[in-house]
Amino acid sequence: MSWKRVCAAGEVAENTFRKFEVDGIAVIVANVGDGYRAFPPLCPHMAEPLVESGIYEDGVLTCTKHLWQWNLRTGDMVGLAERKLLMYEVKREGDDVLAYIERELAYEYHEEDELDDDDFFSGD
Amino acid sequence: MKVTIQSKSGELSFECEVGENLLYAGLRNGLSLPYECATGTCGTCRARVMEGEPEIGWSEAPGLSYVKQEKREVLMCQATAQGDCTLRVPAKVADGGGRGVAPEYGTGTIARVEKLTHDVMVFAVDLDTPMRFDAGQFVVVETGAVPGGRAYSMINYEDGAAVLEFVVKQKPDGRFSDWLFGDDRTGETVRIFGPLGRATFHPEEGKNVLCIGGGSGIAGIMSILAKAAGEGYFSDRRGYVFFGVRTAEDTFFMDELSAHAAAAPDNLEVVVALSDEDVPPALERKYSALTFATGLVHTVAAERMAGRWDDLIAYVAGPPPMVDGALRMLIIEARLPGTDIRYDKFG
Numbered sequence: 001m002s003w004k005r006v007c008a009a010g011e012v013a014e015n016t017f018r019k020f021e022v023d024g025i026a027v028i029v030a031n032v033g034d035g036y037r038a039f040p041p042l043c044p045h046m047a048e049p050l051v052e053s054g055i056y057e058d059g060v061l062t063c064t065k066h067l068w069q070w071n072l073r074t075g076d077m078v079g080l081a082e083r084k085l086l087m088y089e090v091k092r093e094g095d096d097v098l099a100y101i102e103r104e105l106a107y108e109y110h111e112e113d114e115l116d117d118d119d120f121f122s123g124d
Numbered sequence: 125m126k127v128t129i130q131s132k133s134g135e136l137s138f139e140c141e142v143g144e145n146l147l148y149a150g151l152r153n154g155l156s157l158p159y160e161c162a163t164g165t166c167g168t169c170r171a172r173v174m175e176g177e178p179e180i181g182w183s184e185a186p187g188l189s190y191v192k193q194e195k196r197e198v199l200m201c202q203a204t205a206q207g208d209c210t211l212r213v214p215a216k217v218a219d220g221g222g223r224g225v226a227p228e229y230g231t232g233t234i235a236r237v238e239k240l241t242h243d244v245m246v247f248a249v250d251l252d253t254p255m256r257f258d259a260g261q262f263v264v265v266e267t268g269a270v271p272g273g274r275a276y277s278m279i280n281y282e283d284g285a286a287v288l289e290f291v292v293k294q295k296p297d298g299r300f301s302d303w304l305f306g307d308d309r310t311g312e313t314v315r316i317f318g319p320l321g322r323a324t325f326h327p328e329e330g331k332n333v334l335c336i337g338g339g340s341g342i343a344g345i346m347s348i349l350a351k352a353a354g355e356g357y358f359s360d361r362r363g364y365v366f367f368g369v370r371t372a373e374d375t376f377f378m379d380e381l382s383a384h385a386a387a388a389p390d391n392l393e394v395v396v397a398l399s400d401e402d403v404p405p406a407l408e409r410k411y412s413a414l415t416f417a418t419g420l421v422h423t424v425a426a427e428r429m430a431g432r433w434d435d436l437i438a439y440v441a442g443p444p445p446m447v448d449g450a451l452r453m454l455i456i457e458a459r460l461p462g463t464d465i466r467y468d469k470f471g
Contacts, residue, residue, distance in 0.1 A: 046167060046190055057456045064451045065469065067462035079462040
């Protein structure tokens with residue numbers, strides 16, 4: 001995979017987000033005003049579907065299950081969040097929003113590995 | 125028996141009785157294990173069994189939708205220890221250092237049951253040993269008559285309470301509420317585990333207080349008001365209470381709320397929102413210290429709080445759709461940071 005068209009720029013109004021499918025991979029696109037962000041559709045905490053549990057306002061995405069929050073402009077965790085949001089690289093070409101989707105980004109909710117090399121347990 | 129917890133912040137262990145609930149055992153030993161409802165619904169206390177054979181418990185717990193049982197994941201609040209075991213918990217877990225006292229087991233006797241509306245009751249439990257708790261906390265109540273525990277927020281507040289008071293809403297197929305409503309239950313023994321919950325009020329934080337409660341969700345708010353009143357908190361801080369019910373017939377605690385409002389007329393506003401009918405003038409006349417409005421409680425709160433969001437902590441409790449509506453309002457309209465919003469999610 002490579003750069004993929006996810007949606008038309010006009011499909012996601014400023015300060016909102018929407019879910020799309022690209023070759024069977026679900027991606028949320030958020031319009032942060034001066035650009036777009038693309039990320040997997042589930043909360044990294046407990047896999048809550050963010051189109052239902054998520055609120056996007058003023059650059060900050062909140063999952064209302066436990067109020068984990070992320071600054072979508074920078075990707076940083078905010079407040080109570082303990083895990084980063086994975087993001088796809090995004091660019092705009094004309095009226096299209098493209099994401100670099102090499103493989104589906106997904107969180108390891110049910111970690112298999114040893115504690116040492118386990119992303120889930122490696123802290124922030 | 126020994127239970128070992130592997131967490132994001134390292135490995136901890138604690139002693140546990142055979143057959144004891146793993147979450148409760150960890151919490152009473154002072155570990156900050158993740159949980160919210162403590163009764164099988166929310167999924168927050170999920171863990172993976174690495175060693176040992178804990179028993180799974182309630183096989184239809186709604187919270188199991190968050191775990192992969194084929195990968196030996198469990199809800200700690202439902203699992204019981206049968207021997208030494210090791211669990212992996214996807215969170216940071218500390219040993220001690222949390223706010224408030226560690227929960228413990230207790231017993232008590234139902235001392236009073238009183239119907240407040242057609243489907244809401246208050247019941248009081250005389251504890252065999254007094255309990256310290258923070259305003260806004262809850263306990264898990266169990267009776268031998270009905271399997272499983274139920275989480276109820278205390279409505280009273282004392283530092284070292286000998287009596288705990290709770291509100292129960294009768295729900296279709298609510299086995300505990302059916303039991304409680306079904307006959308005279310005074311004198312029955314109940315088991316208690318608590319205190320639990322982090323949606324707590326701490327006067328030393330010094331902030332204005334916004335409480336949004338729907339139906340029996342007013343319970344913990346009553347405890348916060350009791351604590352605040354005891355400290356004269358609203359002599360120099362502002363308080364805003366929004367209590368939502370469907371109709372005038374569903375209102376309760378009107379006298380208690382009136383007394384709180386009357387005691388701090390300059391700084392405490394109590395608004396009762398009726399979602400399903402216009403406000404009967406007789407109700408307004410009867411409770412002149414309260415303000416009444418028509419609408420969903422979080423919508424009413426958003427309208428009346430406009431421009432007054434500064435320097436406050438918000439407490440939210442009620443049925444899941446109301447909690448969700450209130451959270452959205454607090455984040456989108458009030459722009460409150462998540463750290464200033466407190467609630468325990470039961471759904």
